[in-house]
Amino acid sequence: MKKFLVIQTAFIGDVVLATGIIEKLHRFYPDAEIDFLVRKGNEGLFLNHPFLHRLLVWDKKKNKYRNLLWILKEVRHNNYDVVVNVQRYTSTGFITVFSGARSTIGFNKNPWSFLFHKRIKHRVTKGKNIVHEIERNNDLIKHLTDGKPERPRLYPSMQDYEKVKRYKQNPYVCIAPTSVWFTKQYPKEKWIEHINLLPRDLQIYLIGAKSDIALCEEIKSLSKHPFITNLAGEMSFLESAALQQKAVMNYVNDSAPMHFASAMNAPVTAVYCSTVLEFGYGPLSDRSVVVQSTVPLDCKPCGIHGYMACPLGHFKCAYTIKEEQLLKTL
Numbered sequence: 001m002k003k004f005l006v007i008q009t010a011f012i013g014d015v016v017l018a019t020g021i022i023e024k025l026h027r028f029y030p031d032a033e034i035d036f037l038v039r040k041g042n043e044g045l046f047l048n049h050p051f052l053h054r055l056l057v058w059d060k061k062k063n064k065y066r067n068l069l070w071i072l073k074e075v076r077h078n079n080y081d082v083v084v085n086v087q088r089y090t091s092t093g094f095i096t097v098f099s100g101a102r103s104t105i106g107f108n109k110n111p112w113s114f115l116f117h118k119r120i121k122h123r124v125t126k127g128k129n130i131v132h133e134i135e136r137n138n139d140l141i142k143h144l145t146d147g148k149p150e151r152p153r154l155y156p157s158m159q160d161y162e163k164v165k166r167y168k169q170n171p172y173v174c175i176a177p178t179s180v181w182f183t184k185q186y187p188k189e190k191w192i193e194h195i196n197l198l199p200r201d202l203q204i205y206l207i208g209a210k211s212d213i214a215l216c217e218e219i220k221s222l223s224k225h226p227f228i229t230n231l232a233g234e235m236s237f238l239e240s241a242a243l244q245q246k247a248v249m250n251y252v253n254d255s256a257p258m259h260f261a262s263a264m265n266a267p268v269t270a271v272y273c274s275t276v277l278e279f280g281y282g283p284l285s286d287r288s289v290v291v292q293s294t295v296p297l298d299c300k301p302c303g304i305h306g307y308m309a310c311p312l313g314h315f316k317c318a319y320t321i322k323e324e325q326l327l328k329t330l
Contacts, residue, residue: 002032005075007095008086009039009058011180012237013281016045016152016259019088019136021141023150030279035078037071037095044237048157054078068241076100084108084140088122105140118143122325125278132280151284155240164235164243173330174247175217176257178212181306183274184254187318188219194251194326195223202248207240207257208232241266249330257267258283269329270298274310276301289329293320 004025008018015038025034033053036046040059046052056074059067074094083254085096085106093112096104105120106113120139123131162196175195179185179210195204204225206216210233220230235243240257244250245264252258252268254275261268270283273285274294279301282290293300293316299315310317 002081003035003078004029004032005035005056005078005080005083005099005101006086007037007083007092009037009060009092012042012045012085012256013085013259014133015042016134016154016263017281018137018255019045019148019152019154019263021084021086021137022049022051023153024138024141024145027140027150028145035080037075045154046144047238049155071095072098078306082144085116086137086140101129107136107140125280130278130280130282132282132284134284136280151265152263154238154241154260154261156245157240160236160238160242163239166230167203167229167243168246169204170203171201171248172205173198174205174207174244174250174257176207176250176252176255178208178215179253179255182308183275183302183310183315183317184306185318186253186271186273186321187315188215190318190321192223192324193217194221195225195228198225198325198330200226202227204206204228205243205247206230206232207235209244244268251326251328254281261285261288269326271321271326273315273321274300274302274306275304279304291321291325291329293317294322294325295320 006021035054037056040057043057046055058071082103083099083101086093088107088109090111093110096106097112097115097122101206104116105118106116107219108119109122113119118223123136125131134149161168177191179318212232216230216232240262241260244261244266250261250266250268254272258270265285268283268285268289269292272290
């Protein structure tokens with residue numbers, strides 16, 4: 001029996017995309033033990049995951065380096081056959097190199113990669129052939145499996161579905177209006193404009209974290225749609241995913257809820273402001289559309305992650321998106 005450890009301690013969306021590795025390894029090694037290492041706060045994505053043997057959680061915010069050594073001790077104790085490091089950062093490279101695993105795999109951009117048993121080139125998009133993150137992730141294990149990447153997948157429990165059942169009585173739309181980065185977030189007034197034009201027979205749910213409650217409440221109070229409910233802060237990751245699954249449409253930014261939709265194969269309209277599909281993080285659902293400005297902008301993209309404010313002060317990549325672009329995806 002093989003023992004695998006997959007390492008992805010980045011943000012929520014990155015972790016969701018890395019779940020495709022679990023799917024792929026389980027398909028080729030159904031009897032293997034597959035463990036996953038995440039940062040504290042993301043463990044809720046893996047509750048009751050059917051293919052996961054053990055979840056390791058690293059608290060990066062409190063006593064980061066002491067906890068790093070504790071995690072390394074745990075990793076070494078588990079005696080892995082293969083460690084797959086999805087990240088390109090020093091700390092996870094350190095864990096990989098000193099894991100004691102028989103085989104260590106990671107991207108060549110990791111500072112510790114010169115000590116990995118297998119260094120994989122981190123591919124980026126060149127020209128019109130977009131390289132998606134799930135393809136890059138699959139590059140790490142294709143020598144153990146094959147060259148076709150698996151889609152990410154989340155597994156809400158029966159309790160998660162039961163929790164959101166009452167919200168599914170009528171056709172509904174989910175809107176996740178926020179993002180960690182300002183330049184990746186469709187402006188509040190643009191969301192309000194969109195909501196006001198949605199059909200009156202649709203229920204609208206605003207979803208997000210506890211930190212999004214105030215903005216979602218403001219959008220709700222300023223909107224004229226008769227059926228709008230603020231669910232921000234009321235649902236877990238998996239409950240949100242369960243709700244998104246049966247939505248008529250999920251309107252999201254280039255952020256974690258977009259990846260939740262991908263993992264549930266839920267219909268999604270992703271609004272791209274400062275970022276572009278060429279970065280390789282686009283939606284993967286069968287029914288997915290990316291909406292972005294049709295105005296040529298020399299300043300787009302301004303950065304791979306985004307900024308807390310538009311560097312040029314005009315935020316044209318968001319304000320030049322037309323409302324009909326969003327409406328026609330419905």
